[in-house]
Amino acid sequence: xxxxxKFDISTPSGxxxxxxxxxxxxxxxxxxxxxxxxxYGFISLTTPLVEREENLLGKGGxxxxxxxxxxxxxxxxxxSHSGNALRFDHTVPLALYVARHFNDLTFPFKRSVIGPVxxxxxxxxxxxxxxxxxxxxxxGNGKLNVSNDALVVAVIVEIFQKLEIGExxxxxxxxxxxxxxxxxxxxxxxxxxxxxxxxxxISEEAFQSRLESFQAQSGKVxxxxxxxxxxxxEDFVKNWVSGKTQACYNAIIKFGESFGEESLRGAxxxxxxxxxxxxxxxxxxxHFAPNLFLARGLDYYTGTVYETMMIRHPEFGSICSGGRYDxxxxxxxxxxLPGVGISIGLxxxxxxxxxxxxxTPTKASPTQALLIAADEEAxxxxxxxxxxxxxxxxxxENYLEDKKLSxxxxxxxxxxxxxxxxxxxxxxxxxxxxxxxMTTGERENVKVEDLRQVFDKAL
Amino acid sequence: xxxxxKFDISTPSGxxxxxxxxxxxxxxxxxxxxxxxxxYGFISLTTPLVEREENLLGKGGxxxxxxxxxxxxxxxxxxSHSGNALRFDHTVPLALYVARHFNDLTFPFKRSVIGPVxxxxxxxxxxxxxxxxxxxxxxGNGKLNVSNDALVVAVIVEIFQKLEIGExxxxxxxxxxxxxxxxxxxxxxxxxxxxxxxxxxISEEAFQSRLESFQAQSGKVxxxxxxxxxxxxEDFVKNWVSGKTQACYNAIIKFGESFGEESLRGAxxxxxxxxxxxxxxxxxxxHFAPNLFLARGLDYYTGTVYETMMIRHPEFGSICSGGRYDxxxxxxxxxxLPGVGISIGLxxxxxxxxxxxxxTPTKASPTQALLIAADEEAxxxxxxxxxxxxxxxxxxENYLEDKKLSxxxxxxxxxxxxxxxxxxxxxxxxxxxxxxxMTTGERENVKVEDLRQVFDKAL
Numbered sequence: 009x010x011x012x013x014k015f016d017i018s019t020p021s022g023x024x025x026x027x028x029x030x031x032x033x034x035x036x037x038x039x040x041x042x043x044x045x046x047x048y049g050f051i052s053l054t055t056p057l058v059e060r061e062e063n064l065l066g067k068g069g070x071x072x073x074x075x076x077x078x079x080x081x082x083x084x085x086x087x088s089h090s091g092n093a094l095r096f097d098h099t100v101p102l103a104l105y106v107a108r109h110f111n112d113l114t115f116p117f118k119r120s121v122i123g124p125v126x127x128x129x130x131x132x133x134x135x136x137x138x139x140x141x142x143x144x145x146x147x148g149n150g151k152l153n154v155s156n157d158a159l160v161v162a163v164i165v166e167i168f169q170k171l172e173i174g175e176x177x178x179x180x181x182x183x184x185x186x187x188x189x190x191x192x193x194x195x196x197x198x199x200x201x202x203x204x205x206x207x208x209x210i211s212e213e214a215f216q217s218r219l220e221s222f223q224a225q226s227g228k229v230x231x232x233x234x235x236x237x238x239x240x241x242e243d244f245v246k247n248w249v250s251g252k253t254q255a256c257y258n259a260i261i262k263f264g265e266s267f268g269e270e271s272l273r274g275a276x277x278x279x280x281x282x283x284x285x286x287x288x289x290x291x292x293x294x295h296f297a298p299n300l301f302l303a304r305g306l307d308y309y310t311g312t313v314y315e316t317m318m319i320r321h322p323e324f325g326s327i328c329s330g331g332r333y334d335x336x337x338x339x340x341x342x343x344x345l346p347g348v349g350i351s352i353g354l355x356x357x358x359x360x361x362x363x364x365x366x367x368t369p370t371k372a373s374p375t376q377a378l379l380i381a382a383d384e385e386a387x388x389x390x391x392x393x394x395x396x397x398x399x400x401x402x403x404x405e406n407y408l409e410d411k412k413l414s415x416x417x418x419x420x421x422x423x424x425x426x427x428x429x430x431x432x433x434x435x436x437x438x439x440x441x442x443x444x445x446m447t448t449g450e451r452e453n454v455k456v457e458d459l460r461q462v463f464d465k466a467l
Numbered sequence: 468x469x470x471x472x473k474f475d476i477s478t479p480s481g482x483x484x485x486x487x488x489x490x491x492x493x494x495x496x497x498x499x500x501x502x503x504x505x506x507y508g509f510i511s512l513t514t515p516l517v518e519r520e521e522n523l524l525g526k527g528g529x530x531x532x533x534x535x536x537x538x539x540x541x542x543x544x545x546x547s548h549s550g551n552a553l554r555f556d557h558t559v560p561l562a563l564y565v566a567r568h569f570n571d572l573t574f575p576f577k578r579s580v581i582g583p584v585x586x587x588x589x590x591x592x593x594x595x596x597x598x599x600x601x602x603x604x605x606x607g608n609g610k611l612n613v614s615n616d617a618l619v620v621a622v623i624v625e626i627f628q629k630l631e632i633g634e635x636x637x638x639x640x641x642x643x644x645x646x647x648x649x650x651x652x653x654x655x656x657x658x659x660x661x662x663x664x665x666x667x668x669i670s671e672e673a674f675q676s677r678l679e680s681f682q683a684q685s686g687k688v689x690x691x692x693x694x695x696x697x698x699x700x701e702d703f704v705k706n707w708v709s710g711k712t713q714a715c716y717n718a719i720i721k722f723g724e725s726f727g728e729e730s731l732r733g734a735x736x737x738x739x740x741x742x743x744x745x746x747x748x749x750x751x752x753x754h755f756a757p758n759l760f761l762a763r764g765l766d767y768y769t770g771t772v773y774e775t776m777m778i779r780h781p782e783f784g785s786i787c788s789g790g791r792y793d794x795x796x797x798x799x800x801x802x803x804l805p806g807v808g809i810s811i812g813l814x815x816x817x818x819x820x821x822x823x824x825x826x827t828p829t830k831a832s833p834t835q836a837l838l839i840a841a842d843e844e845a846x847x848x849x850x851x852x853x854x855x856x857x858x859x860x861x862x863x864e865n866y867l868e869d870k871k872l873s874x875x876x877x878x879x880x881x882x883x884x885x886x887x888x889x890x891x892x893x894x895x896x897x898x899x900x901x902x903x904x905m906t907t908g909e910r911e912n913v914k915v916e917d918l919r920q921v922f923d924k925a926l
Contacts, residue, residue, distance in 0.1 A: 015522055017566050017799050020551045023515035025564065027571055028578075031512055047857050049834035049864030051882075053490055056482035056597055057516070057583060061539060063474055071540040078537050079587045080520060080552060081530040089587050092479045093539060105484065107476050112486055114831070114881040116868060119487075124516060128538045128548050138515055153867040155850075162854075288850035340476050372573070375508035391614075391747035395621075398506050405508030408612040409575060422573040423510075 022129070022137030024355065029369035029424070034358050037171060038122055041142050041352065044167045045120035048159065050144050053119050055101040057126075061093040066339050067100040069093075073128045094126035098143040099349070103337035106147060106345060115149035116156070122354070136355055145349035147336055152346045154277050157312040157332055158284035160350045164316065164328055165295045167352070173366050175319040176327070179299030180281060182312050183331070184274025186303060189267040193229055195222040204303035232267070239263045239300045248297055253286055260298060274311070281312060310334045314350055324360050328352045371424035375405040376467055378420045382413060382432030390431050393441070393456060402463050404429075420446055427466065429459065481588070481596030483814065488828035488883070493817050496630060497581055500601050500811065503626045504579035507618065509603050512578045514560040516585075520552040525798050526559040528552075532587045553585035557602040558808070562796035565606060565804060574608035575615070581813070595814055604808035606795055611805045613736050616771040616791055617743035619809045623775065623787055624754045626811070632825050634778040635786070638758030639740060641771050642790070643733025644723055645762060651726040652688055654681040663762040691726070698722050698759045707756055712745055719757060733770070740771060767792045773809055783819050787811045830883035834864045835926055837879045841872060841891030849890050852900070852915060861922050863888075879905055886925065888918065 019025055026034060045052065061076055075094045082089065095101050098121045106113060122142045129135050144163060146156045161178050168176050183201070190200035203218050210218075219229060238244065238259050247255040257279045264275025282298055285291045304313040311332035318324050330350030337345050361367045379394050381387040390406055397404035405425075407416045413430075420428050428444040435441055435453075443462060444451045454462050478484055485493060504511065520535055534553040541548065554560050557580045565572060581601045588594050603622060605615045620637050627635050642660070649659035662677050669677075678688060697703065697718050706714040716738045723734025741757055744750045763772040770791035777783050789809030796804050820826045838853050840846040849865055856863035864884075866875045872889075879887050887903040894900055894912075902921060903910045913921050 015525060015799055016519060017522060017563050019515055019563075019567070020517055020519055021547050023517050023551075025514050025567075027568065028510050028512065032510070035511055035513075046833045047860075047862055049832060049862055051487050051491070051832050052494055053487065054494075055484050056478055058479055058482045058597060060475060060479055063476060065539070066474060069539075072538060072542065074539045075536045075548075076539045077534045077553070077587075079531060080524070080528075080533045080535045083531065086589065088480050088590050089534075092482075094536070104476050104478075108478070108484075109486065114878055118832075118864075128536075130545065131547050138517060148868065151868065153869065155846075155867045159865075159867075284850060288847055289854045290851070340474055373508060373510050373577075374505045387614075388747055391743060392749070395748045401506075403506055403508055405577075406618075408614045408618075409607065409610065410612065419573055 020137075021131040022135065024136055024138070024359065027369065028372040030362060032371060032374070033367060033369045034354075037354065037358060038140075038142075040170050041167050041354070042120075042122060044163060044170065045122075045142075045144055047166075048118075048144075048163050050118045050120035050163075053102075053105065053121050054123055055095075055098075055105050055121070057094055057124065058092045059095055059101060059104060061091050063104060063340070064093050064096065064100055067103060069096055069100070070127075075126050075128050096127050097125050098123070098141055098351070099145070099336075102143075102145055102147075103340055103345075107337045107340035107343075110341060110343060115147065116152060117147040118144070119147075120144045134356065134359065136359075139353065139355035142352040142354050143349060145336075145347050147345050147347040150344050150346075152348065154280055154311070154332075155284055157277070157348050158281045158289065160330065160348055161281070161285055161296055161314065162289045162291050164314075164350055164352070165291050168316070168328075169292075169295070173318065173357075173361055174321070176295060176316055177319060178296040178314055178316045178328070179302050180278065180296060180312065180314055181299055181302035182274035182278040182281075183303065183309055184311060185264055185267070185271050185278065185300060186274075188264070188269070188271030188274060189232060191270065192267040193222075193232060198307075201303045202305075204301070205305050207301065235263055235266060236300065239298070245297075248293065251293070253282070253293075256298065257282070260300070263300070277311060304329060304331055308333045312348065321360070321364060321366075324357070327357050373405075373423035373425055374403050375420075375423065375425045376403045377405070377427045377429050377463060378416070378425045379404060379406045380413065380416045380428055380430045381407070382430055383436075385433055386431040386436045389436055389456075390429075393429070393431075393459065397460065397463065400460050400464075402460070402467065417444075417446075427463070479596075480590040481594065483595055483597070483818065486828065487831040489821060491830060491833070492826060492828045493813075496813065496817060497599075497601075499629050500626050500813070501579075501581060503622055503629065504581075504601075504603055506625075507577075507603075507622050509577045509579035509622075512561075512564065512580050513582055514554075514557075514564050514580070516553055516583065517551045518554055518560060518563060520550050522563060522799070523552050523555065523559055526562060528555055528559070534585050534587050555586050556584050557582070557600055557810070558604070558795075561602075561604055561606075562799055562804075566796045566799035566802075569800060569802060574606065575611060576606040577603070578606075579603045593815065593818065595818075598812065598814035601811040601813050602808060604795075604806050606804050606806040609803055609805075611807065613739055613770070613791075614743055616736070616807050617740045617748065619789065619807055620740070620744055620755055620773065621748045621750050623773075623809055623811070624750050627775070627787075628751075628754070632777065632816075632820055633780070635754060635775055636778060637755040637773055637775045637787070638761050639737065639755060639771065639773055640758055640761035641733035641737040641740075642762065642768055643770060644726070644730050644737065644759060645733075647723070647728070647730030647733060648691060648726040650729065652681075652691060657766075660762045661764075663760070664764050666760065694722055694725060695759065698757065704756075707752065710752070712741070712752075715757065716741070719759070722759070736770060763788060763790055769793045771807065780819070780823060780825075783816070786816045832864075832882035832884055833862050834879075834882065834884045835862045836864070836886045836888050836922060837875070837884045838863060838865045839872065839875045839887055839889045840866070841889055842895070844892055845890040845895045848895055848915075849888075852888070852890075852918065856919065856922065859919050859923075861919070861926065876903075876905075886922070 077092045187197040190197040260275050264272040309331035313331035315326035316328035332348045336347045379390045394404045394406045430442040440453050536551045646656040649656040719734050723731040768790035772790035774785035775787035791807040795806045838849045853863045853865045889901040
């Protein structure tokens with residue numbers, strides 16, 4: 009408990025805020041992500057943070073984790089405030105938006121969103137109750153070509169390259185391969201996918217015993233597991249990395265083929281997605297790879313699935329996941345709306361990168377030049393110079409308080425402002441200013457009329 | 468009630484969302500506002516949407532309008548979810564942020580914020596329960612120079628100029644003039660300011676009768692009201708507009724002087740602010756003016772106050788208001804933190820401008836070039852061209868669905884995409900594409916390698 013007397017001024021548990029410098033960096037991330045979304049033609053939307061509780065619950069909201077709104081002093085005569093809750097993801101609000109605006113939208117509808125969602129989870133390290141998610145989805149009206157499934161990977165790879173957070177790889181799979189395989193083996197596909205998802209969390213023995221519990225023909229199952237080697241062993245990986253992609257595609261198709269039609273269809277879709285990424289969109293193969301072990305927990309994925317791992321930080325878990333689904337809004341509209349989407353857990357990733365020292369905030373202020381009056385007489389002229397610099401696109405700020413010069417330089421130092429422009433009586437008389445480079449400590453006298461050029465060069 | 472069967476899919480009352488085209492325009496507004504805030508060196512912050520209820524209530528939150536959070540199915544054993552509420556403005560969160568991070572902040576602390584706040588008001592036209600506010604505040608540690616009060620006006624004027632919403636004027640006053648005057652007349656300053664605020668809402672008779680109820684010496688009051696002419700009559704306005712500012716400043720000082728020391732101090736501050744804006748920051752005098760009738764309702768303003776009117780739309784009310792306050796966070800910290808701030812009610816203003824036809828959304832998508840395959844064979848090459856165009860900074864999008872050409876052009880048309888790039892078998896063979904200007908309908912054959920230059924010129 010911090011603060012004065014009766015007020016606990018700390019943030020509520022699970023609602024993070026950052027220092028000014030960290031926050032500036034976080035906002036740069038947001039700008040980078042937004043710029044890539046835009047470059048690919050996604051329409052940026054923000055929908056309300058609040059929706060009807062029944063709609064959120066109807067689309068898979070967990071009542072234990074969902075925050076409902078209630079006025080602190082409620083008026084029982086005004087019912088219009090009850091029955092609403094905070095959104096827990098961006099997918100349900102998208103489904104509602106598309107159902108509401110169906111006739112005014114143009115399909116395929118490509119939308120991006122960056123904004124907070126809320127989950128009343130148990131408070132624990134790295135778990136937030138308010139956090140920003142960055143989503144893109146492409147929604148078709150009736151049908152949606154599988155090549156869209158490649159596009160979203162290209163978007164994600166470009167974002168993580170630009171964020172410069174180190175090596176990463178987007179794993180791509182197609183669930184039909186696994187569900188087809190399960191059917192072929194006579195196992196319930198859902199139980200099979202669940203086991204698949206748990207594969208890395210449980211022991212080899214536990215895996216075997218759950219597999220046996222399916223009571224499938226054990227010979228067939230063992231033979232099937234054997235076949236996984238062909239699409240994951242050292243040769244496969246080497247071929248992928250070295251560009252012998254055709255060998256990989258052949259292995260994937262052959263693998264799919266061996267489990268029947270559904271599996272083969274999944275394999276063909278997967279190969280198509282990989283081919284477009286590699287040959288057409290020229291995405292660096294170090295940043296995406298087929299991963300046939302990938303299942304992804306959520307029930308509603310029906311084809312392509314993605315997850316993204318940081319190679320040096322597997323402990324982060326998947327930093328960006330998603331997939332293809334058959335119907336976005338089946339409970340809200342009779343239209344069939346297949347889609348593909350992917351989501352970056354921004355707040356969590358940012359906090360993890362900060363903690364791991366992958367990123368280091370340095371600059372708390374956007375200011376490029378701090379204007380300092382060494383004598384009061386120089387202030388009016390310096391105010392004019394500040395306005396002129398801003399008019400020519402330089403982020404310029406006048407220090408307006410009556411403080412010692414050393415305090416004023418401190419201000420620039422602490423905020424990471426790279427240049428100070430100082431003017432006193434003498435400089436005012438001579439029509440010059442002293443420009444101090446805060447990194448090197450060098451000072452230089454510059455004519456007022458040349459100041460803009462100096463910054464144009466330096467910044 | 469719209470939607471299918473049991474689900475009411477409309478937005479909850481008071482939680483607005485916009486069409487894709489309107490939303491793109493709204494986001495342009497946000498980007499414009501943000502860019503001006505940044506240019507003046509404001510540090511952009513986002514604080515949590517949720518704070519402790521007691522802190523919000525302690526700083527003037529209205530319990531009847533405040534939304535508390537409550538999990539839909541609450542777990543009585545986990546108290547960490549209760550006692551929190553949604554913020555109703557950006558000022559209390561700023562006070563909490565400054566109190567929490569005091570030792571890590573550099574003062575004066577200049578912060579900007581753009582984001583949603585929540586008020587559980589009665590639902591009525593033009594009133595929202597979730598709406599975006601855009602605030603800047605400059606917070607001093609102990610003291611804060613009055614010239615800061617000029618700076619925030621320069622920021623606001625630049626924003627409204629860039630938004631191109633028509634003529635507007637920021638009215639500037641200093642409350643000390645009015646409180647000094649009340650004291651001089653023997654009237655309670657708070658009651659006097661309240662009356663002043665109601666001045667335009669009530670009849671001349673009601674005004675007179677409330678003035679008389681103060682039981683001040685009526686001769687003095689009448690003489691005082693008479694003096695208001697000197698700082699508001701036709702001559703005063705003409706002098707201001709034509710640049711005879713010194714005459715206006717003299718009138719303001721003389722007016723202040725006639726009501727004693729506090730009034731004079733207020734008059735001097737007001738003149739200083741106006742002078743800096745006019746002479747130093749060179750802000751266009753059509754966009755700001757002294758308005759000594761201005762009081763602003765909120766109790767905590769103690770010096771400069773602002774309100775902004777659209778000249779052709781007085782019915783919008785003030786679109787941007789604020790002022791100087793003595794202490795930001797007195798209940799959260801013992802530090803004295805004087806500040807000055809101003810706030811734009813973005814959602815309300817945007818909705819009003821849409822409704823009044825002042826702005827017209829036209830473009831629903833950011834895409835500049837839609838790539839269309841007239842034959843399936845051309846798709847792989849077009850995917851490559853799309854990636855190349857994006858790599859050179861053009862927002863390019865491939866149409867990937869199997870639809871008639873006319874449907875594909877429709878897509879571009881409806882989304883406001885200015886150019887289509889079409890390739891079929893023949894073009895593929897000849898290494899050309901057909902570029903269609905969607906505004907003029909003109910088509911032109913362009914070599915694939917020249918495409919980038921064509922767009923560099925056109926866009």
